[in-house]
Amino acid sequence: MQNVPEEWRERQDERTEETLVKRREDSNSKEMKEGTGGEEVEKESLMMELTRLVQKTVKESSWWERRGIDCSILAAAFLCLPPAFLLLGSSQLLYFSAGMLLMGVAHAVITIKGTHMASHGALSESQAWGKFWAVFFIEICGSFSARAGVQGHIKMHHAHTNVIGLGDSSVWKVPFLPRTIYLFIAPLFVPIITPLVALGHIREHSPALILRTVLMVSLGLYSQYWLLIHISGFQSPLGTLLCMLVCRAMFSVPYIHVNIFQHIGLPMFSPTRRPKRVYQMTHGVLNLPRNLLLDWIFGHSLINCHVEHHLFPFLSDNMCLKVKPVVSKYLTEKKLPYQEDSYLSRLHLFFNKYQELMVFAPPITELVGVQ
Template sequence: MEEEVEELSPNQINGPSKVEVIPGSGQSSVIHRTLGDKQDSANCGKDSVKDQLSKSESTDGGEGRRMRELSQMVQGVWKTSSWWERYGIDWMIIGLASCLLPIGFLCLRSQSLFLCALGTVLHGLAYFVFTVKGGGHMASHRTLCQSRTWGKFWATFFVEVCSCVPAQAGEEGHVKLHHGYTNIIGLGDSSIWKAPYLSCLIYMFVAPLALPILTVFVGFKYVTQMPLVPGLRSLFWMIFGLCSHFHLLVHVSGLGYSSALGCMYLSRALLAVPFIHVNIFQHIGLPMFSASNRPRRLQLMTNAVLNLPRNPILDWTFGHSIISCHIEHHLFPHLSDHMCLKVKPLVSKYVHDHNLPYHEDTYMSRLHLFLSNYKELMVLAPPIAQLVEFH
């Protein structure tokens, strides 16, 4: 396992205004919340923020040692695991999702409304396995296989052909930015999922249904920002994916043009609502950090990431690393979904033994929190959190 761990700088406290103990963190850490200067934050470009981050790097033997120790323990589990555990189980799930496609095409040929609905649902489940489990996480993080060549191939297939997003843009935004700077305001703070001009109920239950259309427009927008040759290559695969799905529905299922477009939309919107919910539940509402004052990696990920309980449908379509093992995924993004699940007891025990927070909450509890505090969480700027470590 080639684990490249980015070391994050320890915090530097400049004078807190409010003290709040992190739930589940014991007595070893305290959060000091201060309101950041929104104007300075808005005017600070990403390049300058990254410069600030690199300048603020310093050594913290305790935190660095803990992260290295945990990494060695996880690496030991990885080394003793079989290929089936590392990759095979996840490929089996992707293979089963592939089997749903021909069944779905056959169901859509029927005149029965029930079978047509079933075919659309099967297509939707397969779509989210390919685009979220396969493309959104595993292919982007190159966790589907060890080969770099095959890893690039699967990233092109799952991200560009299936998801209609340039693989390069997905890796830049998700792997390098969100994972490298999780909950750092102005970088990886999940603000991409916020739409403050929408009301709570519209955002939570209606707006996600526009995701299939918005994804296509956003994907094409990314293409226009890429160099010519890579952009044309990504554009070709994105158009190829859309056209292939449309023509299969027309020529295999026998649907008319409008029915085929409707089926494409419905299948791609099937799990759009929980997809948006999961993306905001697991980071927004947790501590946010400024660019200049951020904890080291182990503290950052345990404070800024939350796990949801296991769910049979979401585990299968989105993957363990997005649902019940999100903390493990952020700590070790090069592990496959199943390996994140396998190391979860080890990571959880280590984190608890060292009095670090390990956030877990139910889907319904988070939904109630966001419905009750939508303005504070999704409209207003989040407060900055600064950690003080007591030894």
Template sequence: MDEEVEKITCKDVSEKGEDGAVDDPSLRKRTAIVHRSISSDPTPQAGIAEDNQEPGDVGSPPETKEGDDGGQLLELSRLIWEEWKKSSWWDKHGADWAIIGLAMCSVPAGFLCLGSGSLFLFVLGILILGLANSAITVKGSHLASHRSLCQSSQLGRIWATFFIEVCSWIPVPCGEKGHVKQHHGHTNVIGLGDSSVWKAPFLSCAVYMFLAPLALPVVTLFVGLRYMSQMAVPRALCSLACISVGLWGHCWLLAQISGLGAGSAIVCVFLSRSVMAIPFIHVNIFQHIGLPMFSPTQRPRRLILMAHSVLNLPRNLILDWTFGHSLISCHVEHHLFPMLSDHMCLKVKPTVSGFLRTHNLPYQEDTYLSRLQLFLRDYNELMVQTPPITQLAELR
């Protein structure tokens, strides 16, 4: 059911009439799944089993009961789609493309600084490339994995290949399986999407929080290569070719523009990619770990699950630019509507926060410093020991 709710996204606006009625059979089918799942009294496993169902066209959905979770989610969805319909292309995609484009335009300046011979300019060049790289590989790849960069599905797949494989060195199926299907589909559900991929219990707090992230570019490359060994040979070869082009192209540009040798170019590539690695790890653990965790057999409905298990950080100029609003100050909005772009998440933020508070649901927010202090104080409990399971059976 969770995946079907996610499919009722901004692209479906064009499939609705002016009065909001569902006209398209595929949309009607998806909407009916949501209504059917919330109008029944399923067993704990039923909500999970419905994720993979492909029922036929069952006609117009029945009315939902006032106050139940599915009805509230559909009500919120209608508000968001109304906002989407009256938004311009700039709001939907343009603002994010402007940031990614600006990052790409700053790359040559970083290359020139590296070749200047001045230590100050060398450090400045690494910083410029580090910030640009984060905007391209984190923000760009994240939006591409959710097909939020454009409304064309075919063009979306091309952008996913470019940003995820060529720029980020991860096979597209690897990124989409771990992030889109598991993490988004089963947020904070233990064993499915509980962010345990970010845990390294064999590392001490200081090493994990401030040293280990610097190795993230190397780890990312090896994770991608390992995942390719499990893929079908033709698809693995395509991914390997794209990743090789990305890595070789980065080193070649450094050699040509900055005048660096092969060894120095490789070092600069990985050094620049580690500039934002520490806050990247922090953001990924701050916004989910330490919040309620759920058993796969006693998970609440989607709206309640996201309200309790996702947290927003305050706006920050550098993090907003390099990681995107959906990973920083609009993470709740992103988890509820993952196909919205970063700028659209920011635009609908007042609607979502107001709706959750009106319906007496938590809208979780905390500061970066506060979360950092929490993890430094309770690192062993949060990152080493098994997290406690919060049962919200009465809200299910």
């Protein structure tokens, strides 16, 4: 990406997924120099041209737009926790329910929006702070391994989006479960499954990393347990654990839905034959429409700006929203797909085609002329 200014190249090199993308683009540039035609050169320049347009928007944006708005949303989620714990100590059903809802929403914002942005280093310009926030949000708040989370999401899903066996969202497939169980019941156990999966992922890591992950995950879980007992006044250990499960599982169903709706069922590619980045992302990623609840809890990059997020994964949620008109207009002008569908439409599709989409291996798509 020779035409991109130096500060952007340095910024991208700090992001693992962007380093991988750059390697692929260097490889593609080499292929062009070795004999591909002028039409191929024009296709390769699409991503660079779009990058310049997005770069211009980012440069014209203030810190508040680039990071401040999203950091404020996360801060507001943490500020909701004290009243949530106090309301959970009430003997009145209305107040108790309000506390449960408040804690569930706050937990979802922190563990979905927060962990996603932290995994991409989108919360801070500093690499050191970026690593700190990744451990804080992913391990302490999210009960998962920061190393495994970054490896699975950044190095696999983003680097190999919709590539069979690499970044095809296969981690969310449980083919032996019936569709109703998978779509509506199994996600409720994600809070229990998550730390167990984390332990499985870190078995081959260094003893120091294993110890850190175990300590951080334990700290996060025990902190909530301790506060429910000492602040909310819970008496029964079983009741305390049940409250934790309900709060942590409150948005698990839409979370699993979003993760599969936006990739599975779209074109899939072979590991040895894939289109260039701009074609891979525009064909293999889908946006859901704006949703007042999920947009702010999960973040724009996971809901209505998922295409923008996969094209520019180092941008914050709010910046993905700001560059959305630029990206959609550019892709439309270049006659590239800009895929959007409603939540209910995707749910209907997955419910009716569960065997085809979630049990059997999806067919490989050949985008003739753009590989």
